[in-house]
Amino acid sequence: MPRFCNRLKVLPGVLFLVLVLPLRAQEMDISADLALISERSPRISVHNHRDFLFHGSKSILKKYNPFTLIAGSLLYTYQNLISQQLSASCLYHPSCSAFGKEALEKYGFIKGFFLAADRVNRCNRISGMDIHPLRVDPHTHRAEDPAEAYH
Secondary structure, eight states: OHHHHHHHHHHHHHHHHHHHHHHHHHHSOOHHHHHHHHHHSOOOOSOOOOOOTTTTOOOHHHHHOHHHHHHHHHHHHIIIIIGGGOOOOOSEESOHHHHHHHHHHHHOHHHHHHHHHHHHHHOSHHHHTTSOGGGBOTTTOOEEOOGGGOO
């Protein structure tokens, strides 16, 4: 019998927590907090659509080559679907996928593929210790490494 009485003493406190406190939380005005958050948050573009490999090329051989179509479709899928879902950031500017796209466009499939593979292998924190500090942009904190440097 004493256990039942102890449970009855706790019941009003539990009812107060369950019924009254949520009503008070709903009455709070949070519009000022939301305005402050939206004012301080940076404007980030969510949709960053990138074109297909050899999008502007006039050469039919470059556009419809099977190797180019496979590499281009993989890069297109990665850049427009997968990369937007990842929170990791590249150490270099341009990003590794943009570098691979530029290398494939500029040097062709074989050399472009090996340059892109080399760049992806170098894009990690361990290899980042070998980047010379003068190559790092102070605003973006990324090392400049364009595809034109590998002629």
